[in-house]
Amino acid sequence: xxxxxxxxGGHPFMSGLDEAMVKIVVGCAKxxxxxxxxxxxxxxxxxxxxxxxxxxxxxxxVHMPGKESVxxxxxxxxxxxxxxxxxxxxxxxxxxxxxxxxxxxxLDGACLRAKMExxxxxxxxxxxxxxxxxxxxxxxxxxxxxxxxxxx
Numbered sequence: 001x002x003x004x005x006x007x008x009g010g011h012p013f014m015s016g017l018d019e020a021m022v023k024i025v026v027g028c029a030k031x032x033x034x035x036x037x038x039x040x041x042x043x044x045x046x047x048x049x050x051x052x053x054x055x056x057x058x059x060x061x062v063h064m065p066g067k068e069s070v071x072x073x074x075x076x077x078x079x080x081x082x083x084x085x086x087x088x089x090x091x092x093x094x095x096x097x098x099x100x101x102x103x104x105x106x107l108d109g110a111c112l113r114a115k116m117e118x119x120x121x122x123x124x125x126x127x128x129x130x131x132x133x134x135x136x137x138x139x140x141x142x143x144x145x146x147x148x149x150x151x152x
Contacts, residue, residue, distance in 0.1 A: 004029050008105055011052045012078040013129055021122050028111035034098035041082050041096040048090070048109050050082035056102030061095040069095060073140070080133055085109030 008014055008029055009022040017025070032051070034040055040051055043063050051058075057076045061069035072094065075081050081096050081104070090109070116123030 004031070004105070007054070008052070011054070011105065013052050013080050013133075017122075017125055021119075021125060024115050024119065024122055025107070025112065025126075028108045028115065029105045032104050032106040034102040034104070036098055036100050038098045038102075039095060040098065040102070040104070041092045041094070043092055043095050045092045046090060047082060047084035047092045049106050050080060050085050050109060051096075051104040051106055053077060053079045053081060054103045054105065056104075057099040058102055059095075059097045059099050061097060063095060073137070074099070083130060083134060083137075086113070086127075086130055 004026045005019070005022055008026055009017070009019070014022055014025070034056070040058060041047070041049075053075055055077050057074055058079070058081050059071050060073040060075060060081065061071050063069050075096075082092065084090055084092055086109070112126065116126055
């Protein structure tokens with residue numbers, strides 16, 4: 001069995017976590033691979049897994065009934081896909097589709113939530129990272145909207 005501690009600890013999301021915390025998270029992680037066109041996440045499904053992208057690109061899309069999906073963001077090496085696992089009702093809000101071969105760590109949300117509850121230092125460290133990601137994504141959306149309104 002491959003030891004994931006070193007590669008997982010090297011992912012930008014894990015940056016700054018001490019070795020003991022990384023080893024705790026490893027218990028919830030596995031390597032995964034997606035081919036172009038495969039879905040990592042589907043809108044409306046239970047949000048039980050999130051992905052730390054190691055390589056490849058993932059299109060995050062909003063489904064438009066009767067129309068083609070609209071890409072709202074592209075995630076790549078070092079990004080995180082799937083933030084909805086943390087809070088109830090834990091439903092996926094976007095489709096996430098591999099644009100090319102994607103290699104990622106899949107983290108089991110229930111497993112990680114339990115470990116975060118048992119170790120509040122780990123819980124704080126992970127929650128802080130998730131909040132930072134959420135803030136950055138909201139900031140990108142805000143800037144995109146400003147750009148749209150500017151060109152109108």
